Amino acid sequence: MSDQTSVLLVEDDRNIVDLVQSNLLIRGYRVYVSRDGRDVMELVDDMQPDLALVDLMLPAADGFEVCRKIREKGSMGIIVLSARGAETDKVRALNLGADDYLTKPFGVDELLARINATLRRSRPPESAPDASEPPLQIGSVRIDFDAKSVTRAGERVKLTPTEYALLAELARGRGKVLSHSVLLHKVWGVGYATNTEYVRVYVGRLRAKLEEPGDPPLIVTEPRTGYRMLAD
Amino acid sequence: MRDLRVARGARIAVENISFQLSPGEFVGLLGENGAGKSTVLEAICGLQSNSSGSSLSFGRPSAAAFDARRIGVVWQHLGLCDNLTAAQNVFLGREAGRPLLERRRMRRATLDALAHLNAAEIDPNRVVSELSGGQRQIIAIARALLSDPPLILLDEPTSALSPRETEYVLGLLRGLCEQGRAVLLVTHQVDEIMRTADRLIVMRQGRMVAVSSPVGLQPGDVLELMSGVAVESVARQNLSQLSSLLEQMAASKPFASLPAIVSGYAAAADQRQLSVHLKDDQKGVLTLAASVSLPRGLRSQLGAFPLARDNAIAEAARTGHPQVVEDLSSAGGFDPVAGGPMSMWAVPIQGNGHLFGVLSGFADVPGRPRDDQLQLAGLYAGLAASAIERDDILRRYQRRNHALEILRELRDVLADPDDLDVQQGFPRVLPTLLDGLSARAVVIAGDDRGAEQLSAESSRFEVKAEAGDPDAAEELVLAAESHEWTPARSRGIIPADEDSLLVPFVARDRRYVLAARWDQPTESLEPETLELLEGAAWSLRLALERTLAEASRAESAAATRTADLQREFIYRLSHELRTPLTAIRGYASSLRSTDVEWDRGSQERFLGAIAAEASRMQRLVGDLLDIAAIESGGMTIRPDWCEVEAVVSAAVAVSSPDPGDTSVEVEPGIPTIWADHDRIEQVLVNLLDNAFKHGRAPISVRVRVAGESVVFDVIDSGSGIPADRSDDVFEPYVRRPASPGAGLGLAICRNIVLAHGGTLSAVAGARTGHVRLTLPLSAAPSTEGEPHV
Secondary structure, eight states, X not given: OOSSOEEEEEOOOHHHHHHHHHHHHHTTOEEEEESSSSSHHHHHHHHOOXXXXXXXXXXXXXXXXXXXXXXXXXXXXXXXXXXXOOXXXXXXXXXXXXXXXXXXXXXXXXXXXXXXXXXXXXXXXXXXXXXXXXXXXXXXXXXXXXXXXXXXXXXXXXXOHHHHHHHHHHHXXXXXXXXXXXXXXXXXXXXXXXXXXXXXXXXXHHHHHHOOTTSOOSXXXXXXXXXXXXXX | OEEEEEEETTEEEEEEEOXXXXXXXXXXXXXXTTSSHHHHHHHHTTOOXXXXXXXXXXXXXXXXXXXXXXXEEEOTTTTOOTTSBHHHHHTTTOOTTOTTXXXXXXXXXXXXXXXXXXXXXXXXXXXXXXXXXXXHHHHHHHHHHTTOOSEEEEESTTTTSOHHHHHHHHHHHXXXXXXXXXXXXXXXXXXXXXXXXXXXXXXXXXXXXXXXXXXXXXXXXXXXXXXXXXXXXXXXXXXXXXXXXXXXXXXXXXXXXXXXXXXXXXXHTTOOEEEEXXXXXXXXXXXXXXEESOOHHHHHHHSEEETTSSSHHHHHHHHOSOEEESOTTTSSSSOOOTTOOSEEEEEEEEETTEEEEEEEXXXXXXXXXXXXXXXXXXXXXXXXXXXXXXXXXXXXXXXXXXXXHHHHHHHHHHTOTTOSOGGGTHHHHHHHHHHHHTOXXXXXXXXXXXXXXXXXXXXXXXXXXXXXXXXXXXXXXXXXXXXXXXXXXXXXXXXEETTEEEEEEEETTEEXXXXXXXXXXXXXXXXXXXXXXXXXXXXXXXXXXXXXXXXXXXXXXXXHHHHHHXXXXXXXXXXXXXXXXXXXXXXXXXXXXXXXXXOHHHHHHHHHHHHHHHHHHHHHHHHHHHHHHHHHTOXXXXXXXEOHHHHHHHHHXXXXXXXXXXXXXXXXXXXXXXEOHXXXXXXXXXXXXXXXHHSOSOEEEXXXXXXXXXXXXXXXXXXXXXXXXXXXXXXXXXXXXXXXXXXXXXXXXXXXXHHTTOEEEEOTTOSSOEEEEEEETTOOGGGOSOOXX
């Protein structure tokens, strides 16, 4: 694997491909393109890109399905690019494993910012932190901050970078109510303050992976405010 | 009878049957075939060994109680011996104790018994296998009645009898009840038993489902109890009555016509000259119906005369007694005919107190006829009476059948699934109905004011359809409007005046009325006519309800489809608008980025893309404005004289990526047409774009004159539009799946073409993509102003 960050672009419109590709290439990214959505999985397997940009309306595939399949493969970042701005589409894409959702039309700065934010989460920190952080046990869930790994009842739980980032934020502030905007700012970055559905969907994904029916809840919803992780 | 239960093998034939019979009670046991009626009867007689429960007759277990002298039974299969005579059958098994019952006495007793049953025409010496079904039934009843038993059980005794015979037998049984006997009659004929019985026991599938007095019950209710199925319609009731009528007809002997009876008598009594007169009750006239060997001079006198006429035949009709004229030259009321008959007799033809007509015989010699001749005449008059009755039944049956046929036809027309608006079917059914009713005029009218008017007392009817005399139809509507609407007076047949009837009904919160006028007073109408009128109104109501329901369903389905299309369109449109916008905004923001330096080639590519995407958006916005204009009716075309070839060339130049891909053949000498040059070019460009986008190059465009039109064929080498979508594609928002575009192009094209008075369609059956556009050659510039779509 080279040092170059690689991006897989799944998009059918010729101009948008050219636009995104030009902007990424000039900034030093490596870019792979799937024009109809058919060869996405081959490209993911062969090129192991760090990030995928996926259009939802594709001539030969369903964009939602593409997201689901990529997420099944691993923890690479997924950003959806779509002309469909409806809340339901956004939630659906996030539920299927997308890390972010960008509605067309978008500016290049916005796109680059989101790509960076997503990559930041999925990348190991450039340099190892000076002081290592002790692992944390909450109920049957154990978070190893140094290894960025999570176990439940001793078993490894696979989390995407975004899921891990959210869990880590909640864990560090455990016992306290963390508002939507704080979580959005810390996990996704600047400019996401209104995307409360992101937090909602991702808390849902964490609960599905970490809470068992019958267990006391790990993450408590504070209505209209945010979320709180149990102190213990 | 308490808790009767009869098992047949593992199957329970009847169960939980409990009832009591009192002396003097007439009980009808009703049920469909296989309901277990006969089994119950057999159990009462102790003939069901595997029965349980206390079956008691006269307080004793039935097997012990059964005694031919205490229970008279008439089985459905009669139990007659086919090779014995009628008389022998009546006394079959009763010879015991009457060893000396000789043949002659037996015969006389049988004659008495038969006379009792008003069946004197049966010869006691005939072998029963030669008798008709009805006659055999009478023999069996005579046999059951012979010992004068206190309890009489009858299993379907009337199924083989004509209505009049049935009525007679039931009347007879009724009389036996009044003498203190109990009668249990098993039947599946609802009407007759409802008129006679004190109590009805209804069985279904081996159980009693109801015990009730017939008072207050409708035949339909009983049919429902018997079948377990709701009798929803007049038709079903009609049909069940008809089938019972048919059963009776089939069971009775084949119809013997009046002339055949007269000829039969002529042969039997060696009487050559005979006549039959029938009474016309309405006109009070006797009319010659059949005659044998009458001299012309006499026949002309016998043709038709009033009942009051002073002659022997009218006299016989008036008095109901046989008349004998020993000397026609001095009495009888007929003019002597040279070489004609000298004497005559006249015997009334009557049955059950009703006079049908007169049978008369003429002789060439004066004097009284022989007694046996006169008796035989009486017998044949009886036969004639039953023949007339049968004739009557047959006519009635035919009329009813005719009425049912008409109703069926009515329903077929009204139930046409292709005809969403049933009211369009009305004009087709009314003539049939007019014919069936033999009416002068029939009209169906509706009050279109709707639900809130239902409570109003008067109506404002609008004629939906009419047949027959139009003046009469108009008067009928006026009569219907002056009819007062109250819930009680909003159903059934209502007389409007003496020759008109109204049948008001309500369908889907609207008042309707079916009205008919005749050339005769409605009092003289046949019951079948009234049934037909009411049945027709019922059918119309059902049809209206049905189509209104279907129309609203179709409407909501269409609305759903439109909504789906529009939602899909909004998605599609947002994609179609946002994609070029994304490119424009993205390229523009790229060029403005300060962190990178674009080379000249990239800059030019970006600017070119911005320009191209901007024009793509412009086209789309133009399309949207066009479709909005079409939908609001505001699209204008500005026609002028234009050259067909120039328009085609311009369109091909704009749309063909490679000039070699499109071949153009324009027939020489095509005149200029009156059209909007830009709009027609827009259509051709769109068609060519589609051909490139969805079809395959090479594309060929052919233009020729056909009749009064210029025909443009745009043919590509692709697979064409699927046949089932060839109309769809011209609808707004419809687009090929998974292809770009908002789905507006062809819809706009078609509207432009229609505004020019032309047509645009996919050529059906074409193996390749083939769209045809026609424009009128001679569209007069009279519409020069501003033709609107």
